[in-house]
Amino acid sequence: MQAVIITSLIDFEKLESQWADISGETSVFSEYVWLKSQWESGCLDVRLICIFDGEALIGALPLQVVEYRFLWKRIKVLTALNNKYSDYVDVIISGGVSRVKVIAKISKSISQLYNEVDFVKIDNLSSGERNCRLLLRHLKDMQGYKLYYQNVTTPRLKFDNFSEIPNKQAKDVERRLKKLKKNHVIKFNHQDGVKGLGGQWFKLVEFHKNKFPNIGFNTPKQQSFYRKLFENGFEQFVEFSYMEIDGKVVACHFGFKKNSKVYYYIPSFDKEYQKHSVGMMLLFSIVEHYKSLGFNEFDMLRGAEAYKRYFLTDEYLNMSFCATNKGLLKRVLLLCFSLFKNRPFKNEA
Incomplete structure (x- = not known):
C-alpha cells in the first residue's frame, strides 16, 4: 500500500x-x-x-x-x-x-x-x-x-420516518396553495438534468442574485463552474424543479440525486411572491415527488435555517x-x- x-x-x-x-x-x-x-x-x-x-x-x-x-x-x-x-x-x-x-x-x-x-x-x-x-x-x-x-x-429527512414530520406547516402550505389555485393556474415541474430548460435556469440565478447580490452561486466564477459541470456530463445526477403561477416561474431548485438520496442545494424564489410561501410550496412538492419515487433520504445540506426543522428527522x-x-x-x-x-x-x- x-x-x-x-x-x-x-x-x-x-x-x-x-x-x-x-x-x-x-x-x-x-x-x-x-x-x-x-x-x-x-x-x-x-x-x-x-x-x-x-x-x-x-x-x-x-x-x-x-x-x-x-x-x-x-x-x-x-x-x-x-x-x-x-x-x-x-x-x-x-x-x-x-x-x-x-x-x-x-x-x-x-x-x-x-x-x-x-x-x-x-x-x-x-x-x-x-x-x-x-x-x-x-x-x-x-x-x-x-x-x-x-x-x-x-439536517436530513429519512423518508422511513416521514410520518414524524409535524403537519402544522404542511397544513398551512396546503391552505395557501388552495387559496392560490382559486384564481391561478399552479404547476410544479420536476426534471432530471438541465437539458431543455429555457429561462428557468436564468430565473434561478436572478432570484438568487436578488437575495444574495454578487455572492456565491450567482457570481460569474461559480456560474463558469456549473457550465463546465454540465459540459462534462453531470446531467445524470442533477435534479431541477420549479413552480409556475399562470405560466410564470416563481420558485426554483437546483440540486442533485445519487444512491436514492436527494441533495437540497440551491433553492430560490421570486420576492414578489414571498408572502405566498412559494419557496416552501416548491420544497413540499419536491419532497413528495421523490418520496413517491422510492427515494430514501432528503439531505437539507449545511445550515440550521428555521424552515428546515419541519423536515428534520435526523441531523449530523x-x-x-x-x-x-x-x-x-x-x-x-x-x-x-x-x-x-x-x-x-x-x-x-
Missing part, C-alpha cells in the same frame, strides 16, 4: 475508470466529473492524495493549497478541494479494504504536506460518515497547534480541523481564530 500525491489534471484523468469504482458510495460531491470540473474551471494548486494497492486505486482525499493575503504576508493553507462548492468532504475508500490502514496512509500524507504550508484547514467532515470520524481522530494526533470544532449542522454535524506547526505569528493567528469561533484552543505541540 503506497500513497501518491497527484498534482496534474492529466494524471487525474488517467484514473477516471478507477475513480468510478471507489466513489460509488460517496456523496455526489466526490464524483469524478464534479472534481474534474472544479479543476478545469479554476487555477487550482491541487494535492490529490491517492492510496494504491499495487496498481489499484483503493483510497483518496482531494485537497488543494490556497493562498491568502494577511497584512503584508501571503499565507498558504492546505484545504479540501471541495471547500467552495460542496457541503461535504469525503474520505474515499474502496470496499473490501482496511479503512483504518488507508486512513492512516492518508493522514501520513497530510503530515508530509503540512511542511509545505502555513496552516491545515479541512472543513465539512461529516459526523455521519465513519471515514470522516476516523480521519479526524488521526488528524488530532498531528504535531503542532490544533483546533477542531463543530462547524455547522446538516460537519466538523472542522485547523492546525499549524510554524512560528509564533501563525500560532497567534490560530489562537485568535479559536477565540473567534469560541472553541477550546488545543496546544499539543
Whole structure:
C-alpha cells in the first residue's frame, strides 16, 4: 500500500475508470466529473492524495493549497478541494479494504504536506460518515497547534420516518396553495438534468442574485463552474424543479440525486411572491415527488435555517480541523481564530 500525491489534471484523468469504482458510495460531491470540473474551471494548486494497492486505486482525499493575503504576508493553507462548492468532504475508500490502514496512509500524507504550508484547514467532515470520524481522530494526533470544532449542522429527512414530520406547516402550505389555485393556474415541474430548460435556469440565478447580490452561486466564477459541470456530463445526477403561477416561474431548485438520496442545494424564489410561501410550496412538492419515487433520504445540506426543522428527522454535524506547526505569528493567528469561533484552543505541540 503506497500513497501518491497527484498534482496534474492529466494524471487525474488517467484514473477516471478507477475513480468510478471507489466513489460509488460517496456523496455526489466526490464524483469524478464534479472534481474534474472544479479543476478545469479554476487555477487550482491541487494535492490529490491517492492510496494504491499495487496498481489499484483503493483510497483518496482531494485537497488543494490556497493562498491568502494577511497584512503584508501571503499565507498558504492546505484545504479540501471541495471547500467552495460542496457541503461535504469525503474520505474515499474502496470496499473490501482496511479503512483504518488507508486512513492512516492518508493522514501520513497530510503530515508530509503540512511542511509545505502555513496552516491545515479541512472543513465539512461529516459526523455521519465513519471515514470522516476516523480521519479526524488521526488528524488530532498531528504535531503542532490544533483546533477542531463543530462547524455547522446538516439536517436530513429519512423518508422511513416521514410520518414524524409535524403537519402544522404542511397544513398551512396546503391552505395557501388552495387559496392560490382559486384564481391561478399552479404547476410544479420536476426534471432530471438541465437539458431543455429555457429561462428557468436564468430565473434561478436572478432570484438568487436578488437575495444574495454578487455572492456565491450567482457570481460569474461559480456560474463558469456549473457550465463546465454540465459540459462534462453531470446531467445524470442533477435534479431541477420549479413552480409556475399562470405560466410564470416563481420558485426554483437546483440540486442533485445519487444512491436514492436527494441533495437540497440551491433553492430560490421570486420576492414578489414571498408572502405566498412559494419557496416552501416548491420544497413540499419536491419532497413528495421523490418520496413517491422510492427515494430514501432528503439531505437539507449545511445550515440550521428555521424552515428546515419541519423536515428534520435526523441531523449530523460537519466538523472542522485547523492546525499549524510554524512560528509564533501563525500560532497567534490560530489562537485568535479559536477565540473567534469560541472553541477550546488545543496546544499539543
